[in-house]
Amino acid sequence: MASEARRGGVAVAAALAAAWAIFFAPALLGDGQFLYRDAGRMHHPVKRWIAEELRRGHLPEWNPYAGMGVPVVAGGVDAPLHPLNALFLVAPFEAAFKAWVLLSVLGAGLGAAAWARQLGRTPAGAAAAGLAFMLSGFVVSSTDNLTYLTTLAAAPWLLAAAHAAASAGGPGWLLAVTGASFLTAAGGDPMGWALAVALASAQALLIVEGPPARRGVRAALVVLVAVLGAAPVVLPILAWIPHSSRAAAFAAGEYARWNLHPLRLLELVVPDLFRSSTPGNLYAGVFHAYAGNAYTTIPWVVSIYAGAAAVSLAAFGALRDRGARRLALLALVIAWMALGPNAGFGQLARSLPILSSFRFWEKLVAWVTLLPAAAAGAGVDRLLANPREGRRLAIAVGASGALLGGAWAAAALAPGALARWVQLGDRTRLAEALVANVREGAGAAAISLGLLAAVALLIARGRLARLGAAALVAVLALDLGAANVRAYVLAPPGIVSEPSPIAERLRAEPGLPRVVTPFRIAPERWPELRQFEAGWRWLARTAGAASNVALRIGNLDAYTGMLPARLIRFRSRTDPTTVAAPAALWGFGAVVVPGSAALATQAGIPAGGEATLADPALPAYVVRQPARPRIALAGPLDGADEAGALEFVLAPGASASGRSVVEGPVPAGYRPPVGEARLVADEGERLVVTARADAPALLVVNDANTDGWSATVDGLSSGIVAVNYLARGIWVPAGDHTVELRYRTPWLRAGAALAAAATLVLSALALRRGWRRRASSAGPEAPAP
Template identity: 35%
Template sequence: MTPRGCPSGLARVALALAALLGLAWAPVLLGGAWVQRDALRYMLPAWQVASRALAAGRWPEWMDGVGFGAAFAANPVHAVATPLGWLAAALPGPGGLAAWSVLHLLVAGLGAAAFAARLGAARLGALFAGASLALGGYAGSVLVNGLGPAIAWTPWVAWAAEGLAAAAGQEGPHRRRALAAASAWLAAALAFQLSTGEPLCALGAAYLAGVVLLARSPRRLEALGALAASGAAALLLAAVAVLPAAALLAGSSRLSERGAQAGSWALHPLRLVELVWPGALGDPAGQGWLARALAPAPGGGEPFWSLLLHAGAPALLLAAWAGRERRLRGLLAGSGLLLLLALGAHTPVWPAWRAVFLPEQLGRYAEKHVFGALVLWSALAGVGFTRCFEERRAGRGLRAGAWAAAAGLAAAALGLGALRPVAAGWVAARAQALALPLDAAGGVEAAVRGGLAGAAGAAAFAVALGLAARARLGGLAAGLAAAGALLPSVGLVRSAVLVAPRALVESRPAALAPIPASPGRPPPRLMRPEGFAMRTRVEDGADFARLFREALEPNVPASFGVAALPGFEPSESRRALRFWATVFPRMTWESLTRLCGVEWVYVQRPMSEATGLPAIAAGPDGWSLQRAPGVRPRAFVTPRWARAATEDEALSLLAADGREADPALVVLAGPGPLPPGGAEGPLVPCEAASPEPERVEVRCEAPRGGQLVLLDELADGWTAELDGRPAPIALADGLFRAVQVEPGRHRAVFRYRTPGLRLGAAISLAAWAAWGLALTRLRRRGRAAPG
């Protein structure tokens, strides 16, 4: 009846869950592509960087298509060091990204199923647990945020913690061996979670493990000690991701801005209604999102991290029903603590905890903590499903609750429908006051439809509970209950997560047509200021994709061989952050393009009329592609330079009035001796080749000698060779790389190696070898032990 510990049982659950996910995501798996949030603007360009590098047999360590260049493998968000990261080599393009993301949903669902089985769910209950998590609104909607790898392993952490709790409760001579084996499995699950590099998701998984151990272990202190040991071992197992990330963190903007976004994207209390009412706050597709007016984010825009939160009244009722068992009450109470953290700045709990628990300060967007609560509810719902439909122990109270949920949702939806004009008018007025583009009528209509769908699902669940008591209708009852619980979420995700034809996403935007390709050379740079005027409503995924692609939002050019400035990279260096925050606002368009080697500019009216640059082509919605004359070449030799005491001073001089009139002058920053560089003469262009982003080769003729400057960002990990010999790299103009050269012809090669990557890989390999050896020895001792 139950697959607890049974591989064949879990295999059947996996096949069924894979089929359900395939049906739910068929539009994107069969020729589609996601387009919302980070899907087009960040995930797809990064995925292509990883795919091309891994397919060519090299590690993707540097990305030259965003800003002035950025570390790639060191940022664990790019997932190249995750357990499934290598699949990027075999799954290129938007179709591969979609399949890879859905695969992580399958991993998460299997983890929830295995966790539910350990709690006492039978096969159908375990399948229901996995499906309710993987097909739920939250898990499905955060895929467009690139969060698939970060949520995939959290249920497995809960599964491993439950195993540790069981081992800690054993008696007899085999107890220590069982405790050691369970700790090893928990360390592996935590290592997989750490490799994804999402701080709040990793902390959320650790909190979830703590909740499980406190609720389920009879020896809590011993279990928590084992959790701490497992966490330390996980750091060694995940060193290939942790060490480069730590090195990157030291110089990235995340440390310097760790308080700037602390209050944004917390779970608004109003949104708790969406747990049982599908689309209660409107439909994120087509800008019919009432939440933007009812609970706007700081500075406007989208207020929530996840597009959807719906879990469903049936699943929550089943979880509460299972929580009536004394042994499971602690899990239900623990889910409340995780939900409280997810509310973030809306309560005093999370700010206080964040103030005393420093690792919490590394994360952004407290809403992510809600996933731990969803994992617990899904697993408990699996146990409740088993009690109701496989053991047929449903009570009248559960059925009454289901009918009450159905009646309440229907009444609320019908009441909102009756007041549709009034509600839409009020929301439209509030949106206008907040200057938010919003289709209020469409949002209210989506809320009405969602409420009726949720009511129908709850009613179907109530009917299923009535049928479950009849001996011959158990299978029908289970199927009807599952349909009522899952279909509203699946329908909501399908309608709210926009999908565009894959061919459209892969085609080169018309705005980039005048920019020539440069294979084997550093990509040309295109400056597109952040933000653009967006229409109130889009028709479908294809319309949304055209809008964002033609607006070149913001890393889209990187998918087509053009570097996007400023682009979007969450781990950008503090040096780049200072440039964009303090220097760029002081620069004229002429100084920016000329001094930073930016040949192309893409702007929207009225800014397009104020740059003073010649227009090359006009785009839709007031966009204009302009070409800047007289820019510095990507690499050059100059005989003239000056000294600045600090990086900030060098950056300030880059924005000094009239600086663009003397592009041959560079300012070098930092201590150390420096020969005078006051020779007259223009800069001399060099030939730059870049067969891969981690290697740039420059050939130059330097009649007077001087500084060979490459207009790419200098970062830790870059080294240089000049004519086959190591050469020191100086910081030029507060951003770029420079190597001193003597008069004559030279060949300089710049190479990048991710700090900490190779040491981390060696530590991880050794740690996994020790992990496998330890488990093997524990298993052999178990076989040899009497009994």
């Protein structure tokens, strides 16, 4: 029995691997890279920097280049603790980055299949479930954002382990929950991890068979060990949230942005209704016109197509299988949640604990895809076990296909009339684009349903006795593969890694180079490239966020998640085009100005600043402005509270005034000291400064003052105070002193200790149980003759 199960598992894995290899053949065989949207703008440059740090044996906990510095582990999105980072140690960066994406997609499919097996599906049903999730629009589209893709890759494995732990029990399965939970959390999406744990618990209560009391206890154990396993990731994030942008009240735009529009639910079964008419274009005019708002101009992902065939099989399976029916009901509830304020859930969530701190509800479409995928496996099993029911399925699917065929005929034969019917205002061109999408999408879905109906009818007639499972899986593969192959976008890696003359010039200077890039991305500079390719090339050439991280150049503009709350408050009070002037207060003395150096005045730089043509090809200039040093002894000082400090840095001429504001009392008799401060070691999480002063002085370090930093003066602990709203300050006595600042991610070590303890205890219990089983199966030793 065990060997048969293993053979079935191998067959499922082989089928999924084959479909994966064919679908991603352009990526596997070519040099194109996954650079669309955040994959190229954020993940590629930041992971290049992380890879370089890992190769020299250093786990980066602090990123000094984003803004004035941000946490890496506590920030979550960069996934520095995920095991896939090992790829950067054994392969060239571009190959490792691509492998991260591709292996995540394959892992998502294999995990969905493993979960389906735990739900009782046959190998055929498991293969269908894995394929339906792996090639779904949401998973394939998430190749543009490694945070969500990596989390999605592990979530089904967590559900599979949790189901086994809730049904079979035992420390071994709880140990599997611990590992799967860590992998899910380490992907970088804490909301996705929390939802996966919640679903794992709900699964134990609603789907697993057994007495209610036992199910309740095991559900609680699943949650406990899942939390312990993810502690090294989750605890630092929870510690950072109160100090991050997530602690601030959401603006109206935050609640309205990135929610699934009800019209887009149609795309679950009809592909690409609202896609852009220009492949690779970030802006989708059709989506914005019909399903957008003032805050949402592009969809969360390119495609959410779950497959007309897969959804039909899920509905078929839910008719008879109670577990599949409950999965389908959960999917409906989560679909309502994904609509956010469009259907009332967003308003409800704002009044609830924990949920009120979430945003971007559209990402829940991942679960709206995974749950029906598992139910589709039940549909396949039901059809193969009861071939006569194939007639009923063929009739229902054929009728649905006929309706979609009618929509295709209307769009194909009378496009003008249909365009006038769906037109909004005077947007004729967008209406015509929507009709073209309807023609293509409805036609593709109708063909898929026709194929499914034909296969179901052949199974019912006994014509596919041995090939029925393969035929059903092939229909799913063709349906999803043909529709979602455009949901992943490849681009030449050179657009984000070509040389930057600006960066080379700035790095030639001593210290940490810091720039401000207040002018917009200019993709029109390279009309021969797709919009995003030209935009990312512009960022790479100008040290824009987050390309600056790979270039090891600081930029006040940071493109990442969970920025320091104070930086967000400061930016909300300033005009992006004039932020350069106050930035000088914190040592940002270089401004990248495109086109003409005369534009520097628009950024608030006084006329006459030094301008250097640093990149003639753009062209782009580096314009200098007087700026305070990164390390210095404060001059004239005033005390203020947090609000007063913010008003000081926003006041015109704050940097040029020579004054500083400290949040706390200024010692009686304080006078500006005479002396100097010098940075002698800069190692990311560790700074060493020597200071000499003729009187008590405030050492100002123009880096972000955040939780996790500590300071010593001559080896003795010293407090850190907020200076000039964003920077750090350390009081030092008169004389010569050595000041050391260290950053340690709050709760990282404690979280690692909790996870290690849970792993050791569960491992010991699992080994003990295994020994007892082996001893019991061996029986009493026979007496000697």
